[in-house]
Amino acid sequence: MTDLDQLESQSIFILREAYQRLKPLAMLWSLGKDSNVCLWLARKAFLGQVPFPVMHVDTGKKFPEMYEFRTRYAAEWGLDLIIGTCPPVEEIDPSLPPAARSAARKTAGLAALIERHRLAGVIAGIRRDEQATRAKERVFSPRGASHRWDVRNQPPEFWDQFAAPIEAGAHVRVHPLLAWREVDIWRYIARENIPVVDLYFARNGQRYRSLGDQDITFPVASEAATVEEIIAELYATREPERAGRAMDHEAEDAFERLRTAGYL
């Protein structure tokens, strides 16, 4: 087995555990590269048909290319798509820095979806190598009734045994891609020929490396216009992946505060 085969098999194992243990279950689809890979792995795990709904928490501020992508592939892949809306920024904690406050709309939208559908499990395509706070995540990450992430009191997780504690109003965030690196995602996209939004590919010396809301996501300098060129760029770069995500850089603890409150 190659390293990609091993990552793929491990992710499929996690997705099948989630489907067996957490009912009802849904997968988050942000339309980004990671969540497309996650969705692709679900199609592999369940032999073509994703057996649970796919949710897009829509801030209403995504790039037009992302909405086009959503419409096209939801139909092509036969997805049971649920679109959730987010409250206006005025309803969000004003003590957060501006970009983090804007990003926190998504947390509120997600919480509403989880409550409306009484979800026991939510699959999200986050990775440990994206961000230092995410590096501390578990594959099965239990969230109490308030959806808060208790980073100081996480369950042990070893030998592929995942805890899914029974608690009223609680749910489990499932992270099948935790062990993948950014370059693994692109190598897998290349191997499997997985479609992604065009914004990832360089135009006029710039490309998006990470996709979020239009107003708080910025392109990076790049000439990588194909998947292969992106892979080559990633092997060479020393820039962190989320350099273009404004909310990560406003204050030392901004992203941690977002995550503790239930952000992805």
Place this chain on the structure above:
Amino acid sequence: MNAPLSNDPAAAAAPTPIVIVGHVDHGKSTLIGRLLFDTDNLQDGRLDAALASSRKRGLGIEWSFLLDSLQAERDQGVTIDATRLPFTLAGRGFVIVDAPGHRQFLRNMITGAAGAAGAVLVVDAAEGVREQTRRHAMLLRLIGVPEVIVVLNKADLLAFDPTRTNAAAAELGALLARLEITPRAIIPASARDGDNIATRSTRMPWYNGPTLVEALMGLSAPLLPVSGPLRLPVQDVYRQGERRFVVGRIESGRLALGDTVVIGAGGHRAVITAIETWNAPAPEAACAGQSVALVLEPEVVVARGDILYDPAHPPERAMRLATRVFWLRQEPLRVGESFHLRLATAEYPVRVTAIDAVVRIEDLSAQPGDEVPPEGFADITLACAEEVLFDAFRSGGAGGRGVLVDGYQRIVGGAPVLGPARRHDAIFPLDAAVSHAQRAAAKGYRGAVFWLTGLPGAGKSTLARQAEQQLFAEGIDAVVLDGDTLRSGLNADLGFSPREREENVRRTAEVARLMAEAGLVVIVALISPQAAMRAAARRIAGDLFFEVHIAADAAICEARDPKGLYARARKGDLRGFTGTDGSYEVPNAPDLGLDTGRLSIAEAAALLLAFISSAIVPVASETRR
């Protein structure tokens, strides 16, 4: 299929996971920061952030700030959770798991270390072995990390002196030897200054061993147990139209189309007729580590928790398991507690029936104990009502990776399964101070005496033997005392005079009481014709005594006459025979009466078993300790 089925290192480019462990403040985070810096593995953002953080706090470069990415951690000056960092050495990928040194965060260390191919144990050369050094080393062994590299950090505090450094190395070597760990290297180093991390120290010219980087490069890439016997724990069964797919990840070995596999404890066999995939060519074979979806013929019953295995190499089976736990719950583990034992995808209800030894962390010695403290280690026996299929745990292997979960599905401990529990393998035999109640709490049932009285031929011995067999099958220790057996040994000196019969009953009752107090379910099959005799027996055995009248008409008993005694008595060969001399006194108020003249043997046995089962449930005072 395109992926080669082998452990060929050229084909397996997966990064090697390593874990960094050691006592708090012995320099783990500093070691990692320095290692990444010296091997050109820092992303610019991370270094900038560390520099900015250090400057903000008016310090020089604090390498550990690279890892302590949470605000709270930096303010406390300690790392509170495992962090993962990928890096490369000469083109080879590694992933570092930084584990915390604080005792209460042991579960984070386990989370990081369980999948590691190697561990770096960091020890302060001046402080030497400390509590967490021992605890972490013990865990490395129990979770099965195959390779250990020791860094003897802060060698500058020993002035790089070879004699003092070697003495510290010897102390460490002795600790690891006790745990049957042979370290790949013990490296004297100064992580802060970079001595023997990536480059050879000029201040320790006497040291000839590898640097840390050299030792890491020498680690074997993680091997998947491809060559072992086939084990495929079933995760789930999916249906698509008429087709049914058995899904799971191969734990060890390999499988191919046309292979016959055995399914779970039931032992049914089936043939693999297809390996289903989506968006990939269907393979003809698959190996350890792969997630597969199989079509089996014929369509035998398969469910989550079943294990598919190679008929030529079956796993072991046992209802009582010897396990070595590492305990992760805040409250201690006690005898008598019930859990679920997870083994791969299987989940068995189990009860802790004995704590055989508790490890004393101060010297890693095995001690007797009646509880396992949080973050403690112990050998315990688990009893299950059904047969558990397992492979014994070994370092780096996939078998026997038992995990205990509580009623809320929380993971409360690791329980590597060492093998079937032998009945008398407790290292510290229970002494007389163990009360009947404690035994009852430990075993989940209490010892008692079931005194079967009745005419010869009523069916006492037959029913006693059947009950014994069925109780044993349920994991309950039962024993039959019958008149003939006792008279051939213990009571060989006794005849059949009234006095001798009384003595026969007295001795039998005394023996039964001792056995019941030792936790056994004792079934006595004895005519015991006089009410006074049975009253005496009840006095001896006290509240553990239950009188069971096996009733049948004298005519029926005589017709059965299993031992030919009625015939002999009728011929006059046997004098004073209870069956024919009319001396049997029918019990007035037995605890249970069974009429074997009306009931079949099976019906009577079932009633007897039901009565025994309800009578041996521990009373409330016995379930609490």
